[in-house]
Amino acid sequence: MDPVIQLKNVSYRYPVGDEQVLKNVSLDIGRGKLVTIVGNNSAGKTTLCNLIRGFIPHFYKGDLEGSVLVDGEEIADAQLGQLAEKIGYVFQNPFIQISGVKETVFDEVAFGLENLGVPVDDIRRRVEDVLQLVKIDNLRNKNPFELSGGQRQRVALASIIVMDPDILVIDEPSSQLDPVGTEQVFDIIRLMKERGKTIVLVEHKMDLIAEYADELIVLADGEVKLHGPVREVFADPSYMALGIQYPHAAALALDLQEKGMELPFLPIRDEEVAECLARARRKEGRP
Amino acid sequence: MATNAIRALHPMTKFTFALFVTAAVIAVPSYLFAYAMFAALLVIAAAAGVLREFFAFVLKTLVVLLIIVFLMQLLFYPGDDIIGGWWVFTLTQEGLAYGLLLTSRILAIGSAFILFFRITEVKDFVKALENMGLPPAGAYVVLSTLQIIPEMRRQSNVIMDAQKTRGVETEGSVLVRAKAFLPTLTPLILSAIASTEERAITLESRAFSAPVNKTSLHTLERRPIDTGLIALFTIGAVALIVWRVAVWIL
Amino acid sequence: MNKTATRKRSFQQDFSLLALLLIPIGVAINFVGFQLAQVLRLPIFLDVIGTILVGVIAGPWVGLLTGLITNSITAIFNPVYFPYVVVSMAIGVAAGLLSKAGLLRTLPKAILSGLVITAVAVVISAPITVIFFGGATGNTSSAITATFLATGQTIWQAVFSSTIITEIADKVISVLIVFFIVRSISDRYLSKMKYGEQYMKRNRRK
Structure with missing residues (x-):
């Protein structure tokens, strides 16, 4: 793997906070990958985004330990405005994300x-x-x-x-949008992935993650609990204990599994459910 | 829109003209001159196609003030040359003269700038200032202010209506009405302040602080006529001031 | 512990971006405050609350700019009162210096600050009123000035007296409003402002 973003033992505490928002986070993000970050509220998702884009430590002060490298360069040494050419940043609130001076x-x-x-x-x-x-x-x-x-x-x-920019950091772009708006935004994200951009996406709509993402990072209490290919993370038994949603297809399949059905694999997209069930039936020896 | 020859001039040309008017009416101690200047401004406004708007602004902002200024000079300006009396007041020649001079100057200078802003887009004026060395961040602040004011006015109306439906009194004695002030203003201020952090992040995401010279899609055209007129107004203003100082000293 | 952390990673340029973005809000507060006072038919102007607020949390220079831009924008619609821009700028500076001196931390001190700002406003605006407008203003204070003149005062005495009368309630109340508003701003925001730390809830409790 060719890591374009590397975090090494990163811990961070906001200036007015008492606790660390991120604790000893280490991870590599490969070039051209679409990596999604999930986690419950205050798990540290936005903080992680701010860190990758350099808003920590350039804009938010506080205590930062460890190092964040983008393209092998220490982000703390970069110039905040100049970074815009390298890392694009879009966040949730569509109403504030305008320059406020253009007509x-x-x-x-x-x-x-x-x-x-x-x-x-x-x-x-x-x-x-x-x-x-x-x-x-x-x-x-x-x-x-x-x-x-x-x-x-x-x-x-x-x-x-x-x-x-080569890298896009997109923090819950659809959380304030209707389904049509969400779809249009994800069309753009897909297009950017096709163009080879590395994308770090915070999102909680699991079906969209199952459809688009390559990798999944699960954050809880400021720690990386799981990180790997989307399918593997959803299938990891410890995922369930974290209390985060599954995609519809996976949730349905896991319900069936609990009721005694043996699953040949865990479907994560709706179109995989039929295949999964068909194989399960065959395994049970029915026509 | 900029088909009109006067409005098509460079913002600095128009601004220099307003400054010229200011210098001229201060240098020439004659109310007739200053009132004539106002007449000239009316002609220019008409030629620029903004006469109606210009006149409405002058009426709205200047007339009451001018009347008060004039009466105060007429009634209270110290002087010996008594020309009449009214009730407990004595009217003097000095008071009349000063009243006419002061009002004519306020009218001419005030109108010159009223006209300036009727024939100049603020955006263009800010751009011109930026070209002259105003830092881009300063230009940003001014333009952003122009967009935020109507937005916050609108929000304050919304909050005020919400307060009314929640039973906050906006009618009654002064004290009752005053109590509605803070509950309306505070949430507005707090939400506006809270939004600055995300706005800062938005701007940095758009390379606002990148250490390079910015370019701009919006450029101003400065033609030879602008250079000529600016020179003319500047020389005119300087000449009048020099003449005035010379008369004064000699 | 917190303070050292803040200073350790203090980058001047970022402080100033947030402070710069506060200026348009300060200006808008001036406009909205004035409009609200009119709608509620209050006998005072309340049109410098934003300038004072910005000076208090972001310091005298940012306060000065807020005053400058407020009057510049007013001038677009009514240029005749532009000379008073000096007053607005001075109020912004005074608010910043008073805040630096810790004179907005308690209610009694805030009242004192209100009086200081009144004094600044009077000392600067009265000469402008006399020199540029022959003692007149476009509002009710002209009537007060005229009354003093009728009793035989000179123009300077009359304008100073009437300016004090019209300014004192306005400025003291404006400072008090700022005093209360600053106390409801989040610690998170205050921690990023030049003079904000002293108003943070966690620091006030000590």
């Missing part, structure tokens, strides 16, 4: 490139491309303040993608 979606998406000093002609071309890619070209002349939550979240994603 059209086009200008809004261009804001990051202006800050990076990209020549104007390049900016126009890149913004055009991204508006097409993210399918928000129809919004180009709208005022960002007048958009719906789902539209704003897509504009926020576009505003980050336009800077073409």
Whole structure:
């Protein structure tokens, strides 16, 4: 594996907090992987995102131990604004994620490139491309303040993608969106994965994780409890004890297992359920 | 929109003109001159196609003030040359003259800037200041303020309505009404302050503090006519001031 | 323990970004405060609460900028009162210095701070009123000034007296409002502001 993000024995405590939010976290994230972080409230998911993007320690102070390396570089030594080119960051609240000074979606998406000093002609071309890619070209002349939550979240994603970072850190992008908005956001995430971006995603909609993610990191009380390929983590017996949801398919299958049915494998996507049941029947010797 | 020749001028050209008017009416101690300046502003406003709006602003913001200023000079300005009396007051020539001069100056200067803001987009003016050395962060703060004010006004109305339905009195004695002030303002302030952290993260995610020279899609055109007019207004203002100081000293 | 941790990782530039983002909010609070006072028909202006608040938690320079931008934006709609920008800036600076000196930590001290800010406002605004507007203002204080003038006071005496009368309640109440609002701001936020630490609940309890 070619780790693009590496955490080594990282512990962190916020300035006004009494307890460590992350405790001795070590993990590697491979290039081009879509890695999802799950965990209950205050498990440390957002803190982990802030750490990877460098907002800890550059923006949030507090006590930080251990090291965070991105592309082999110590994040604490990087410049916060410059990191935008390397690591994109999108979070849950679609209403605050606008510059607050631009009057059209086009200008809004261009804001990051202006800050990076990209020549104007390049900016126009890149913004055009991204508006097409993210399918928000129809919004180009709208005022960002007048958009719906789902539209704003897509504009926020576009505003980050336009800077073409290799890594995307996306913290619960759909938690304030309706199903249509969620789907549109995940379309964009899938597209970014196809383009080879490394994606770190916090999400609690397990069906979406089962469908899109390569790896799953389970956090609890600031510690990494499980980390591995999605299918393996869901199938791990210790996952159940952590009190986190399963995908629908897996939950259903586990119920059946509890009722005495032997499962040939744990289905995690809806379309795997039929296959699983068919194989289970064959095993039991029925037609 | 910028098809109008006056409005199409560079913001700094228009701003220099407002400063020129200011310098001129202070340098020339004549109320007739200053009132003539106001007449000239009316003509310019008409030529720029903003006469109605300009006049409405002047009426709304200046007239009451000018009347009060004039009456106070007329009634109370110390002087010996008595020209009349009214009730307990004595009216003096000095008071009349000072009242006319002061009001004419306030009118001319006030109107010059009222006109400036009627024919200049604030966004363009801020951009012009940025070109002249205002740090980009400063420009950001000004533009963001312009967007936040209406947003917070709207929110305060929402909170106020919510307080009313919860039984907070907004009618009655001063004390009763005053009690509605804090419950409306406090939540507004706290939520606005709480949002700054996420806004800061948003800005940094967009490379706001990247240590490079920013570029901008929004640029201002500065034509030869702008350079010419700015030179003209500057020379005019300086000449008038020099003349005034010379007259004063000699 | 906490304080050393905060200082250890203190990066000036990040402090200033949060402080910068506080400025538009301070300006908007000034506008909303004024609007609310009008809607509730209160006899005072309450239009510098934001400037004072910003000065108190983010320091005199940020307070000064808040005052400057408030009056600059007012000027877009009504430029004639722009000369008073100096007053707003001075109030922001004064609020910052008073906070630095710990004069907003208790209620009695806050009242004292209110009086100091009144004094600053009067000393700076009265000369502007006399020189630029011949003693007049666009509001009721003109009537008070006129009354003093009618009793034979000079223009300077009259304007100073009427300014004190109109400013004192406004500024003292504004400072008290800020005093109460600062106490309800979260520790998390205060910990990131230049003068915020002294107002944190965990520090107040000690």
